[in-house]
Amino acid sequence: MRFGFWMPVFGGWLRNVEDEGMPATFAYQRELAQQADRDGWDVTLIAELNLNDIKGPEADCLEAWTTAAALAPLTERLELMAAVRPNFRLPALVAKEAATIDRISNGRFTLNVVSAWWETEARQYGATWIEHDERYARTEEFLAVLKGMWTKEEYTLEGRYYTIKNARLAPKPVQRPWPTLYAGGESPAAKDLIARECDAYLMHGDPPDALAAKIEDMRTRRAKHPELPGDRAHHRRARQRARLRELSGLHQGLTARDEGVARGLQRLEPRLADRPRRDAGAGSRPGAGAGAHRH
Helix, strand or coil: CCCEEECCCCCCCCCCCCCCCCCCCHHHHHHHHHHHHHHCCCEEEECCCCCCCCCCCCCCCCCHHHHHHHHHHHCCCCEEEEEECHHHCCHHHHHHHHHHHHHHHCCCEEEEECCCCCHHHHHHHCCCCCCHHHHHHHHHHHHHHHHHHHHCCCEEEECCCCEEEEECCCCCCCCCCCCCEEECCCCHHHHHHHHHHCCEEEECCCCHHHHHHHHHHHHHHHHCCCCCCCCHHHHHHHHHHHHHHHHHCCCCCCCHHHHHHHHHHHHHHHHHHHCCCCCCCCCCCCCCCCEEEEC
C-alpha cells in the first residue's frame, strides 16, 4: 500500500472554511513537500487549474507544473504527480517538459491525465472546449504523442487533433518506457481509454463493494487488450524496495521520528516483494481520485 495526499496549491480543500492555515504560497508547498518526504509519504497529486475552484476564482492558486519542477530538486523520495489537461496543452511540449522534470527528480515525476474539466475556466483562458466523448478521442491522440516522443528517436503523427512531423526529444525520461500515466473517469468512454492507454486508474474513496466492482470492471476492459505491456507496477515496486533499503541505511543524523519511519518502511519491504500482481483499477472523475490501482 502507498500513501499520498493532494498538494494544497489552492490554499486548502474545504469550501466552507475560509482560512485553513494552508496558504497558496510556494513557501508552504515546499515546507509540506519536504516534511512529507522526510516522513515517508509516497506521492503527492498537484492539481492543474488556473482558477481556484475551492475558495473562488478570485483566490490565489499556484500553477501545477512549475510547482512540481520547483519541488523536484528539493525532495528525494516523494513521487510528484502533476495533472495535465489536453485542452490547455500541446502534447509534444508536454512530453519535453515531463522528460525534463523527470530528469530533475531522478524518475519521480508522473502525470494524471484529465481529459477536460471546468468550461468557464477554459473559456477565460482561451482553451479548446469539446464535448464529453470526443475529449477521449483527443486524449488518445495526446497520449500517442507523449509515448511516441518518449520512446522513439523521431516521431511523426498525422492525426485529427495533432500533427507532429519528424519530432525529436532528448534526453528521454529517466522512467522507461515512460513516466507513469494515471487517469480517472466514470463514463464508458473514459474507462475504455484508461484501460487501453494508461498505467493506473485513480479512484474515489468509495465503499469496498463499490471499489471491488470497479476493479473487476477495469480488469475485464484491460483483458480485451492482451497486446499491451505487462505489469509496470512490478518495476515500480523494485524501485520502492531500493528506496527502502536506502532509507533503512541512513542511520547518521536521523531524528527519533525519522528512525521510526525508517523502521516502519523497512518492515514493509518483504510485503512489497511478495505483493501479488494486479492488472487494472478503480476510478473517479478525472483529477479527483483519492487512490489508484495499477495495471
